[in-house]
Amino acid sequence: MLLPFLKWAGGKRWFADRCMHLVPETFERYIEPFLGSGAMFFALRPKQAILSDLNDDLINCYRAVRDAPMAIAEMLAAHHTDHSEDHYYRVRADKPDDPVMRAAWFLYLNRTCWNGLYRVNRKNEFNVPIGTKTAVVLDSDNFAASGRILRGAELENRDFEQTLALAGDGDFVFVDPPYTVKHNLNGFVKYNDRIFSWADQVRLRDAVVEAAARGASVLVTNANHASIREIYDGVGCMEVVRRASVLAANSKHRVQTDELVVRTWLPARPIVTDTALAVEAMS
Template sequence: MTAEQCPEDLIQVKPFLKWAGGKRWLLPELQKYLPDELGCYFEPFLGGGAVFFGVKPQQAVLSDLNPELIQLYRVVRDEPDELERLLYLHQQHHCKEYYYETRAAKPTSRIEQAAWMLYLNRTCFNGLYRVNRRGEFNVPIGTKTKVVFEDESFRALSCALANADLNSQDFEATIQQANNGDFIYVDPPYTVAHNFNGFLKYNDNIFSWDDQVRLRETLDDAAVRGARIIVSNANHDSIRELYRGFGEVKELPRYSAIAGPAGRRVPTSELLICMGG
């Protein structure tokens, strides 16, 4: 759907993916520090898109290194009705045997791949996206059986994404497009210096400490061009040192959401680094 075809009441949407490191919990705090005028919204580590859907920008450039993730977003934007139809078919057949047969048989068409990815995301254990060294999705079945929810509208999601440019590319290529008056939200993998091997396995990509340094340098350049920036990152001395002098640093408490059962989740904290306003 195009933006002109979207009624105003269809723009109110929630993220459709569960994603490791998702930022739904952050929105109430982050919105306190958003600039009054966003310009174009840039998000180079899109993931589940919680901040994008919460902010609801009029114009956006969204990217992620995961090409299947970006393809899913494009299908949601461009072919919401057909995607929903395929998801209902998955829901009708869902059971343990069907899940594992589907997981092992990745389709070839873009829209079937998108439905395959979202079906697995909604029915796998803990909504975790994980692939093995061959790039194969390998998460076991979970307890959820719903694939399409009563309160969601794929047409509304399509409308929210109507003016979004979606790319599978390195963060630097995305941030370099931001100029004076634009807003950048950055939520990179939480690599810190000297963390054992010095890198973090991020799906099937490696995000190293050198990438963290390159990100800071790329954001410095964007700030010089007049972009406003908010960064989420690990509350760690190496991150604090890396962003020293960059902007206002805030420590935000939260509970870890990746530790499995709720009883095993422990209090932790993250940093929010704000530049410009």
């Protein structure tokens, strides 16, 4: 199994490991409008895909791995040799203009910052402090293989609505947005440079309904919250899965969390609450 080369807050490696039974058996094209670590994409290895995200640095990283995987590996090896607290903060303060160098910069910070978070300040400057992990080059790295798989994907920096508008008959759409709930901006929001609002959640629901009406099979993961269940009521089959949150700095505060899964291609039925998946959610 080819593992994602990025860590991401709310990453779905745990979902790819444990929940493939929720994916349609066959589909022609894979679409993911909130790319993040791309765990589902790498697990499925589709021949055709549309991958998008609003994070320009993220999409640039994927394009560079697709187009120049060996250069990325060499630059990461140099960062691995030089890694220290001083090196981290020097690199963090000096974002390259060259796309391939910027991708290596992004990957290095992703692997050595606190919990693999992506967060920027009001000047759009990455500002996450150094973390405890020191490995920049990983045993699981296979940028050549990742690049080959990515050659079949369109990689776009854009809003989710534009990507979902392309979904139709024969497509499988995996939708994993920031978990904002009504009246409460929860913890995931602060890790995004653009706040994903409740209005965005409603706009997303509408885009999902429209994509399903055109024949796409859409799977949505979201917070298991009454407000989310309400807006997806009647959209499809709802199920609850459980994962272990690892975002808290103190391990004592890391608790099991329920997440809601909505699948548009199955008849609506009551929520299932006995699927206990006590697994790592951050990968």
